[in-house]
Amino acid sequence: MSELVETLAARLRLLEDREAIRDLIASYGPLADAGEAQALAALWAKDGIYEVVGFAQAQGHAAIAALIEGDTHRALMADGCAHLLGPVAVEIDGDRATARGHSVVFRHGPEGFAPYRVAANRWTLRRSADGWQVVHRRNALLDGSEAARILLAPNQPAS
Amino acid sequence: MSELVETLAARLRLLEDREAIRDLIASYGPLADAGEAQALAALWAKDGIYEVVGFAQAQGHAAIAALIEGDTHRALMADGCAHLLGPVAVEIDGDRATARGHSVVFRHGPEGFAPYRVAANRWTLRRSADGWQVVHRRNALLDGSEAARILLAPNQPAS
Amino acid sequence: MSELVETLAARLRLLEDREAIRDLIASYGPLADAGEAQALAALWAKDGIYEVVGFAQAQGHAAIAALIEGDTHRALMADGCAHLLGPVAVEIDGDRATARGHSVVFRHGPEGFAPYRVAANRWTLRRSADGWQVVHRRNALLDGSEAARILLAPNQPAS
Numbered sequence: 474m475s476e477l478v479e480t481l482a483a484r485l486r487l488l489e490d491r492e493a494i495r496d497l498i499a500s501y502g503p504l505a506d507a508g509e510a511q512a513l514a515a516l517w518a519k520d521g522i523y524e525v526v527g528f529a530q531a532q533g534h535a536a537i538a539a540l541i542e543g544d545t546h547r548a549l550m551a552d553g554c555a556h557l558l559g560p561v562a563v564e565i566d567g568d569r570a571t572a573r574g575h576s577v578v579f580r581h582g583p584e585g586f587a588p589y590r591v592a593a594n595r596w597t598l599r600r601s602a603d604g605w606q607v608v609h610r611r612n613a614l615l616d617g618s619e620a621a622r623i624l625l626a627p628n629q630p631a632s
Numbered sequence: 633m634s635e636l637v638e639t640l641a642a643r644l645r646l647l648e649d650r651e652a653i654r655d656l657i658a659s660y661g662p663l664a665d666a667g668e669a670q671a672l673a674a675l676w677a678k679d680g681i682y683e684v685v686g687f688a689q690a691q692g693h694a695a696i697a698a699l700i701e702g703d704t705h706r707a708l709m710a711d712g713c714a715h716l717l718g719p720v721a722v723e724i725d726g727d728r729a730t731a732r733g734h735s736v737v738f739r740h741g742p743e744g745f746a747p748y749r750v751a752a753n754r755w756t757l758r759r760s761a762d763g764w765q766v767v768h769r770r771n772a773l774l775d776g777s778e779a780a781r782i783l784l785a786p787n788q789p790a791s
Numbered sequence: 792m793s794e795l796v797e798t799l800a801a802r803l804r805l806l807e808d809r810e811a812i813r814d815l816i817a818s819y820g821p822l823a824d825a826g827e828a829q830a831l832a833a834l835w836a837k838d839g840i841y842e843v844v845g846f847a848q849a850q851g852h853a854a855i856a857a858l859i860e861g862d863t864h865r866a867l868m869a870d871g872c873a874h875l876l877g878p879v880a881v882e883i884d885g886d887r888a889t890a891r892g893h894s895v896v897f898r899h900g901p902e903g904f905a906p907y908r909v910a911a912n913r914w915t916l917r918r919s920a921d922g923w924q925v926v927h928r929r930n931a932l933l934d935g936s937e938a939a940r941i942l943l944a945p946n947q948p949a950s
Contacts, residue, residue, distance in 0.1 A: 481800060482640055488647055488806055491814075496650075500721035503732040503784035506752065506774060512786065553776035555750045557718045557734045559875045562818035573821040575875045577897065577904075579736065579750045581775045586736075586747040588904040591873045591897045593824065615824060616899045617871035625821035627830060641799060647806055655809075659880035662891040662943035665911065665933060671945065712935035714909045716877045716893045738895065738909040740934045745895075745906040 487565065493605045494563055494570055494598055502556035502576075510541035518599060518606040526613035526620055553581030554589070561596070564627070568600035573625050576612065591615050595624035646724065652764045653722055653729055653757055661715035661735075669700035677758060677765040685772035685779055712740030713748070720755070723786070727759035732784050735771065750774050754783040805883065811923045812881050812888055812916055820874035820894075828859035836917060836924040844931035844938055871899030872907070879914070882945070886918040891943050894930065909933050913942040 497516055504513040514534040517523065523537050524530045531537045540546060561574035573595055580589035597609040613621035656675055663672040673696040676682065682696050683689045690696045699705060720733035732754055739748035756768040772780035815834055822831040832852040835841065841855045842848045849855045858864060879892035891913055898907035915927040931939035 477796060477800075478636060478640070481796070481803060482636075484803055484807065485640060485643055485647075488803075488810060489643065491810060492647060492650060495719065496721055499719040499733065500786070502718065502734060503721055503752075504786070506734075507781050507785040509785055550781065551776055553750075553774045553780075555734045555736070555752070555774045557736060557750075559820065560719055560813065560817040560878055562814055562821055574817065575820060575824075575873045577873070577875060579747055579774070581750070581773075586750040588747065588897055588906065591871075591875075591899070591904040593821075593873070614899075615871045615873045615897070617869055621871075622825050622868070626825040626827055627818070627822070637795060637799070641795075644799060644802055644806075648802065651806060651809060654878065655880055658878040658892065659945070661877065661893060662880055662911075663945070665893075666940050666944040668944055709940065710935055712909075712933045712939075714893045714895070714911070714933045716895060716909075719878055738906055738933070740909070740932075745909040747906065 490565055490570070490600070490605070491563055494565075494572055495561065497598070497605055497607070498558060498561055498572060498574070498596060502558050505541060505546075505556040506550065506554060508541060508547075508550055510538040513541055514538040516607050517610075518601065518608055521607050522609045523607075524609065524611045526611065549578070549580060549589075553586075555579040555586075558594070561594075562627075570596075570598040570600075570605070572596040572598065573627070575615075593621040593624040649724055649729070649759070649764070650722055653724075653731060654720065656757075656764055656766070657717060657720050657731060657733070657755060661717050664700060664705075664715040665709070665713060667700060667706075667709055669697040672700055673697040675766050676769075677760065677767055680766050681768045682766075683768065683770045685770065708737070708739060708748075712745075714738040714745075717753070720753075721786075729755075729757040729759075729764070731755040731757065732786070734774075752780040752783040808883055808888070808918070808923070809881055812883075812890055813879065815916070815923055815925070816876060816879050816890060816892070816914060820876050823859060823864070823874040824868070824872060826859060826865075826868055828856040831859055832856040834925050835928075836919060836926055839925050840927045841925075842927065842929045844929065867896070867898060867907075871904075873897040873904075876912070879912075880945075888914075888916040888918075888923070890914040890916065891945070893933075911939040911942040 514537040557577045559575040561572035563572045578590040595611045599608045615621045673693040716736045718734040720731035722731045737749040754770045758767045774780045832855040875895045877893040879890035881890045896908040913929045917926045933939045
């Protein structure tokens with residue numbers, strides 16, 4: 474009996490892990506569009522990296538928050554924007570995880586809304602004493618480049 | 633042993649709550665695009681509110697169903713439309729919950745598909761004898777207005 | 792006590808089923824955009840069908856992989872594309888399940904990104920010894936046709 478309960482507890486924990494990772498990633502877009510720079514940066518580990526290929530590589534909470542407080546993002550928010558992230562495919566290996574999925578930034582302009590950026594994302598996450606955190610998010614425009622496509626492929630070594 | 637099992641049951645229930653809320657919101661778009669007005673309205677509590685800032689505020693099943701059966705929505709369906717809702721960030725506090733996320737309405741026209749509405753959404757939900765129901769959904773275009781951005785910020789008092 | 796634990800186990804299994812189905816569908820888009828034809832085809836049962844109304848009906852792993860390796864999809868990848876699938880509403884009935892949701896294909900071109908296809912999807916899935924697999928995915932453009940809208944309605948007999 475005790476063994477069965479332990480097995481259930483382990484299965485439950487795995488679902489909780491997946492739920493925590495999904496919710497973390499689902500909260501990125503709302504925080505970005507609300508301009509909540511500190512809360513957004515806190516999704517990352519203290520030494521976490523947010524890499525936007527060809528645009529920025531920010532490491533640490535202050536640098537990541539600065540992306541949200543910076544001119545580019547503030548101009549986007551003033552125009553009107555939506556950072557829509559799709560569902561993610563999640564692979565967990567103990568205290569490490571990878572999530573793959575798309576992001577689309579819609580921007581509002583005089584002629585209405587348009588997809589401004591459409592990108593591939595590969596998130597590497599780590600379990601910490603404070604729960605799951607982003608170690609590395611790589612984002613690259615899906616403009617035909619191999620660099621973006623490989624972010625979406627499974628079974629790559631975690632960074 | 634009994635205590636451990638009770639703890640597992642409580643953790644399981646929290647995951648079930650999150651799953652129920654996620655599934656409820658994921659079913660909104662398919663019901664809207666299929667024109668299933670009654671089933672869509674039944675996602676709300678009897679006194680629930682669907683507020684589309686600057687367009688409509690409907691309270692109760694009959695009023696919400698009327699939005700789906702109304703001329704605006706029927707014209708959209710005749711043209712071809714997709715009510716795509718992104719993943720939601722969910723916060724549960726006992727029998728109340730909040731979910732934040734984006735919605736995009738694509739509309740078909742002579743030149744193909746275009747994003748017609750891109751909006752912020754804040755859902756307030758309540759557990760009832762019939763399961764989770766929407767008490768209030770606020771939707772506002774992400775056109776640069778503060779009204780839309782604040783819907784996506786965390787830690788606001790539930791309505 | 793034993794009965795309570797069995798009840799918990801059954802509830803846990805249902806959540807695991809929903810999680811497995813959600814993750815399977817969330818992995819479709821990343822695999823399509825990475826060009827991982829074999830891994831993508833393996834989401835389907837051996838006799839599974841991928842039906843794109845008005846374009847293709849592929850049955851079996853080889854035929855489904857051929858869609859990803861074919862000229863149409865390779866041209867899309869060379870231009871740059873994102874197969875963004877929205878969250879799905881899932882209904883499970885024992886070893887069968889149905890999932891309903893949207894898909895949007897963004898295509899990159901000289902003037903940036905545009906929504907190239909916006910479609911309704913109805914997935915029928917079956918539990919096998921190897922886990923959940925797709926038996927039938929129907930996809931139809933939401934261009935105003937009834938054929939697409941009915942894919943999104945609930946409570947239809949599984950195929």
